Amino acid sequence: MKQKIKIATELFLNQLSEHNTRRVSLFFSKIKTKASASFAHQKWAIRLIRLCDFIIVRTNGFKFIEFELTNICNAQCIFCPYPDMLRTDKKFMNMSDALLAQNIEKLKHFNNALISFTPTTGDTLLHPEWDYFIEKIMQTPSVRQATFFTNAIKLDEANQLKLIQLLKKDRNGKMSQLYFSIGGLNVADYKTLYKVDRFELVVQQINAFLKLLKENNLTTGIHLHLKMLRAGDFEMAKAIAMLNQPNYPFVYISHSHLYYSNDGYKRNAQIGYYKPTDEEKKKACSYLYKTRFAADGSVWADGCVISEMPNDSSLKLGDADASWDAIENARQTIINQWELEGIVPKPCIGCTVYQCKK
Numbered sequence: 001m002k003q004k005i006k007i008a009t010e011l012f013l014n015q016l017s018e019h020n021t022r023r024v025s026l027f028f029s030k031i032k033t034k035a036s037a038s039f040a041h042q043k044w045a046i047r048l049i050r051l052c053d054f055i056i057v058r059t060n061g062f063k064f065i066e067f068e069l070t071n072i073c074n075a076q077c078i079f080c081p082y083p084d085m086l087r088t089d090k091k092f093m094n095m096s097d098a099l100l101a102q103n104i105e106k107l108k109h110f111n112n113a114l115i116s117f118t119p120t121t122g123d124t125l126l127h128p129e130w131d132y133f134i135e136k137i138m139q140t141p142s143v144r145q146a147t148f149f150t151n152a153i154k155l156d157e158a159n160q161l162k163l164i165q166l167l168k169k170d171r172n173g174k175m176s177q178l179y180f181s182i183g184g185l186n187v188a189d190y191k192t193l194y195k196v197d198r199f200e201l202v203v204q205q206i207n208a209f210l211k212l213l214k215e216n217n218l219t220t221g222i223h224l225h226l227k228m229l230r231a232g233d234f235e236m237a238k239a240i241a242m243l244n245q246p247n248y249p250f251v252y253i254s255h256s257h258l259y260y261s262n263d264g265y266k267r268n269a270q271i272g273y274y275k276p277t278d279e280e281k282k283k284a285c286s287y288l289y290k291t292r293f294a295a296d297g298s299v300w301a302d303g304c305v306i307s308e309m310p311n312d313s314s315l316k317l318g319d320a321d322a323s324w325d326a327i328e329n330a331r332q333t334i335i336n337q338w339e340l341e342g343i344v345p346k347p348c349i350g351c352t353v354y355q356c357k358k
């Protein structure tokens with residue numbers, strides 16, 4: 001029954017326009033902030049906060065902003081183009097202070113922005129001042145919500161404390177959800193998927209961080225997403241016992257055996273991929289309305305893991321010193337070429353992330 005209600009709610013939310021999706025998201029963010037204030041004393045708040053988290057993560061919309069503080073990574077995942085990009089001329093770097101200021105200036109062109117500090121390649125926690133940068137961006141009035149994905153390899157003790165401080169200072173609950181990606185449920189699968197030997201470290205760090213969240217009465221939604229090998233076994237009970245030992249009430253575990261790809265993507269036989277649909281994609285993908293502020297100073301449409309292919313910049317809209325009109329004109333050109341001339345950008349050909357929403 002509970003599952004049926006969840007599916008019905010998801011279907012309903014999927015029908016909403018982008019404008020209404022954002023309104024629902026902001027409304028439930030506000031409710032969550034209010035319920036969180038009571039959480040330390042009122043245990044009934046747990047159910048309400050979990051409901052808010054359920055809705056907030058399903059109402060991100062398709063116009064959010066990816067703020068890439070770094071494009072450097074500490075893993076070489078087999079489902080990511082990063083290892084191939086390392087063999088190109090692309091510059092790997094951290095976002096500078098000067099670029100941060102330029103990009104913050106550009107945020108005034110957005111209303112009620114949702115910022116995802118998830119790089120296309122890279123891990124946010126590798127930026128030496130990631131907490132200072134995130135705090136500055138979250139203080140921008142047009143930013144209403146924020147989130148990020150990390151592989152938690154660098155979620156060491158110092159970064160755990162920095163993240164707790166950041167969340168405690170965030171009195172408006174803008175950073176209501178965090179996502180940690182984990183390669184399978186054992187040492188061998190992790191090494192095969194992420195190409196580094198960090199499984200035990202990551203499990204220990206995630207548990208230590210959940211303990212800190214609980215001790216500090218914080219209510220941030222922690223989404224643990226398990227990436228699985230084609231033949232990898234997933235058991236929810238095992239995942240919970242391993243990854244949420246402190247029993248923090250706002251942990252949500254998901255897993256996937258399937259990965260996104262496009263026609264130019266080098267596939268790996270150890271993992272499965274979503275099948276491309278046969279539908280004719282006459283409308284440009286909705287995610288072209290997303291914006292990514294890249295660590296190297298470029299500005300791109302979209303920011304999913306396959307939106308930048310090695311040696312391809314077809315979704316690049318310009319550089320940070322370009323006017324906002326020039327950036328939006330470049331976006332419109334890509335969309336018009338797709339819809340009027342049938343010219344589909346390289347990352348979008350055969351892309352299984354494609355979405356068409358009004």
Ligand code: SF4
Nearest residue numbers: 285347348351353354
């Ligand atoms: S089709 Fe794929 S690569 Fe292109 S904008 Fe959509 S999600 Fe990104």
